[in-house]
Amino acid sequence: MLPLVLEEVRFVAGGRVIIDSLSMEIDAGPRTVILGPNGAGKSVLMRLCHGLLTPTAGRITWRGTRNGRRPRQQAMVFQRPVMLRRSALANVTYGLELAGVSRRERELRAQDVIEAVGLSHVAGKPARVLSGGEQQKLALARAWALGPEVLFLDEPTANLDPGATRDLETIVGQIHASGTKIVMTTHNLGQARRLGDEILFIDGGRLVERAPVDRFFADPATAEAAAFIRGELPWT
């Protein structure tokens, strides 16, 4: 279904331009990290790509599908995990049920991913009483179970402690290794380095710079990116 192509995409909300004539192409393969200062439009861009928001102008096309429309084989994990009032396992099977997976198959797949993210011991517990880190792992498991071609992650570790962040990064690595394209936003430069293959640097709703991760950090091509790296580094 990839590549995903954005052409002159604009998004305006409440009279404010959030994404401004942005064009880019996201290809299969490398882990793509969207970087940028707060308010740059990262999360909105992610939601536009995932199809939760509709662009005010411009076109978003999935080139790899027959009609270019939004395919189902994609998933998204949000900054704050949102769990239904049912068991951890049932939260995973719920996504599979919506995807039309048969009952027996859902149970098996859910067990597998829950084990893979290390939550087997709490699979039967109500999801909403799990810790923040466990809930975010569960959110990853829910997404992973769907076997998506693309997984969008919006600041997935922003609310987590270092230990949980490390676990999560490992899981994201495993998901990528299983053949899923990763697109993620972060404002944590260390994480961008650890998890990214390529960087999309966004500022003021525009794509300012796109580069492989090493070159981006070593030798940013634009003054904005350079300033951003300088400004953020001390807190990494």
Add this chain to the structure above:
Amino acid sequence: MDGISAAFGEAARLVAAADPALVAIVALSLKVSVAAVAAAALIGLPLGAIVGITRFPGRHFVVVTLNALMGLPPVVVGLVVYLLLSRAGPLGPLGLLFTPAAMVAAQTVLVTPILAALSRQVLEDAWHEHGEQLRSLGAGTGDSVLTLLWDTRFALVTIVLAGFGRAAAEVGAVMIVGGNIDGVTRVMTTAIALETSKGDLPLALGLGIILVTLVLAINAAAQLIRTAALRRYG
């Protein structure tokens, strides 16, 4: 005149005697109000959910209307249902006037907007929290309605009980469409009205105490369940 203490004495005496006529009245009250609230839940909760999680032109007007209808005067509802069910009315051939079914119908009309308006608020909040995630997972409106109705079930129980309280406590509607017929459509509230008319204030108040106690007990039980469930499910 220590009317209040006399009333409590009367209430205690009524309960102790377990008079079959009283038991029948209490049973009918519960049956009618439970049935009405069940019917209202079938209509009102999905309606509230749909209005809560969808956006459509005129939605604001619908929300305002639902909120306003929460204050429907029971007498007006009773009158409208009476005119519908009367032999001379459009539903006259059903022969439902002055039966418990007519009382259920009137209370359903009374309670449905309450359930719809209150569940609308709950579902709107739930949609605010879950909406993006559900859409991301590919849930359509129908899926979302069912999912969130189930997910907010503990909050909805409280709402349904509020509706039950309203149904069990109203007298204006059931008096008109039920006719307060002895042994057929006499419920607690109409019995209270009748005893008040007869000037037997202690008996009337005694019945009132029983009614309030019942509603209180049901609410307390539900509240306990809800608290326990929330602790368990978060």
Add this chain to the structure above:
Amino acid sequence: MDLRRRIAAATFALAALALSPYALAQKFITVASTTSTEQSGLFKHLLPVFEKKSGIQVRVVAVGTGQALDLARRGDADVVFVHARSAEEKFLSEGHGVKRLPVMYNDFVLIGPKSDPAKIAGSKDILDALKKIRDRGAPFVSRGDRSGTHIAELDLWKAAGIDIAKDKGPWYRDTGQGMGPALNTASSMGAYLLADRGTWLAFRNRGDLAILVEGDKRLFNQYGVMLVNPEKHASVKRAEGQAFVDWLVSPEGQKTIADYKINGEQLFYPNANQPGA
């Protein structure tokens, strides 16, 4: 685990609950009658006797005479059993009733506070008493609800030569309530009012009220019964309704009425055989 199945189960349970109080299919008739007959306790005494004999359940909807006749006009009752002759005759002339039969009478009494500001206690002349109440401006509670008692009260004011619509001042309280609530009102404000004796005898919250005027012939209160016209209202249960009407005026029905007593006092006097009553 399946959400749909759970929701379906919940829906089914709710639907079952909603449908549980269905109307019982039993032989019954609906009688539109007045609060005075209901609240005096007469029906509780009368109906079991008839139901046992006939197997027909009698469901009494007790409202004011005016409303009772209106119910019947809409076809919502099979029999009307009320006490306002002029209104009943109008009902008949409109073709809603088959035939009016006199059943029984009781009487109205003028109730008032024992302090009796209008000084009418013990009088046998109701018209004179009303005039004194008006002249004195003593508080008077009127039903004001088009009931039989209200109509009787209006007729008495008229007979006393008082145009109450024009003459009423702040002393005349038009409450728009049933007999019981009107008695409660009068009891709490120490007012005069006209009540039927049956409701008065069964009434418990008397406070300072007592009977001040009684026994005047003009206070007699005649009850009549009519089958609602099946030609006009197809839903009327002609046979069962007629059975009830016939029983009320039969010797057995008349005797049952005469037998009803509160504290040894007879409330209603059967007079089905009295022509023109």
